[in-house]
Amino acid sequence: SLNWKKILQGLHINLSVIRQYVDYLVSEQNVKNIFVNGTTGEGLSLSIQERKQLAEEWVRQGKDKLDHVIVHVGALSLPESQDLARHAAAIGASGIAVIAPFFFKPTNKDELVAFLQKVASEASGVPFYYYHIPPLTGVKIRVEELLDGIREQIPTFQGVKFSDTDLLDLAQCINKNESEQFAFLYGVDEQLLGALAVGANGAVGSTYNYLGRKTNLMLQAFAKPDHALAQKYQFLIGEFLNFVIKLGFGVAQTKAVMTFVSGIPMGPPRPPLVNASEEFIAKAKAKLDSIAWPDGD
Numbered sequence: 001s002l003n004w005k006k007i008l009q010g011l012h013i014n015l016s017v018i019r020q021y022v023d024y025l026v027s028e029q030n031v032k033n034i035f036v037n038g039t040t041g042e043g044l045s046l047s048i049q050e051r052k053q054l055a056e057e058w059v060r061q062g063k064d065k066l067d068h069v070i071v072h073v074g075a076l077s078l079p080e081s082q083d084l085a086r087h088a089a090a091i092g093a094s095g096i097a098v099i100a101p102f103f104f105k106p107t108n109k110d111e112l113v114a115f116l117q118k119v120a121s122e123a124s125g126v127p128f129y130y131y132h133i134p135p136l137t138g139v140k141i142r143v144e145e146l147l148d149g150i151r152e153q154i155p156t157f158q159g160v161k162f163s164d165t166d167l168l169d170l171a172q173c174i175n176k177n178e179s180e181q182f183a184f185l186y187g188v189d190e191q192l193l194g195a196l197a198v199g200a201n202g203a204v205g206s207t208y209n210y211l212g213r214k215t216n217l218m219l220q221a222f223a224k225p226d227h228a229l230a231q232k233y234q235f236l237i238g239e240f241l242n243f244v245i246k247l248g249f250g251v252a253q254t255k256a257v258m259t260f261v262s263g264i265p266m267g268p269p270r271p272p273l274v275n276a277s278e279e280f281i282a283k284a285k286a287k288l289d290s291i292a293w294p295d296g297d
């Protein structure tokens with residue numbers, strides 16, 4: 001049963017909108033790969049039980065509709081992270097991802113890999129991704145170094161969700177791992193085109209919830225190649241993000257944008273985050289509506 005008071009305060013998860021949201025992403029945004037319980041999903045603000053319920057519901061609703069559901073299972077507590085990894089494996093997640101622990105932090109590559117290995121080994125058949133997001137974790141260990149010999153430690157290692165602006169690090173990761181079949185999924189949406197130019201294979205980010213279709217058109221243009229068209233899309237995506245970043249843009253504001261674009265209520269964020277203001281919503285909506293996309297939309 002739904003407790004609307006708790007949902008409206010961000011104290012309760014609402015599983016009932018996930019089914020509708022899967023259909024929305026597939027039909028309206030052309031998005032068929034989902035990253036659950038990460039940054040945008042406020043995974044680190046949820047209880048272990050809630051994270052399991054969400055992962056289960058996404059996998060259940062995504063069956064026959066989505067290609068991949070990757071579950072973020074990172075946590076500060078190693079046993080909790082291992083528990084989440086076993087759970088993700090048991091429900092049939094297509095992959096798991098882990099951020100660096102960010103209270104007591106690993107101070108070097110070996111300490112970080114040892115932590116990741118202890119989580120990955122709990123889900124032995126499941127592709128493992130390192131989620132590199134130094135602006136939020138404060139763990140700035142270069143990925144290029146981390147990848148050196150990682151397959152020997154973590155046989156399921158499959159790639160990186162790379163949410164950092166350091167394109168030299170990303171380029172070196174790609175350059176040095178040509179023979180591996182690693183996936184480099186970029187996560188700074190405002191400069192995805194730069195990451196594609198150095199060889200990123202995909203993207204995971206908050207804006208694909210509402211700009212997934214436009215970003216897919218950018219990817220198509222880049223692949224064609226029609227670089228002028230790809231640039232046009234990146235510039236317009238950047239115009240929107242630059243505008244909202246100046247207003248103050250985080251997960252709460254992303255939820256508000258996701259709500260007004262999709263029409264599906266995303267609910268408030270959980271404390272300590274606070275709802276986007278009505279003023280933000282009005283300005284962001286006007287800005288998004290004003291953009292003249294190359295596909296005539």
Ligand SMILES: CC(=O)N[C@H](C=O)[C@@H](O)[C@H](O)[C@H](O)CO
Nearest residue numbers: 039163187188189190205206207
């Ligand atoms: C810090 C953060 O939330 N990063 C997201 C992905 O990891 C991005 O998708 C950003 O939200 C996006 O690039 C907008 O700045």
Ligand SMILES: CC(=O)C(=O)O
Nearest residue numbers: 038039040204205206
């Ligand atoms: C934005 C993103 O990729 C995440 O929610 O983790």
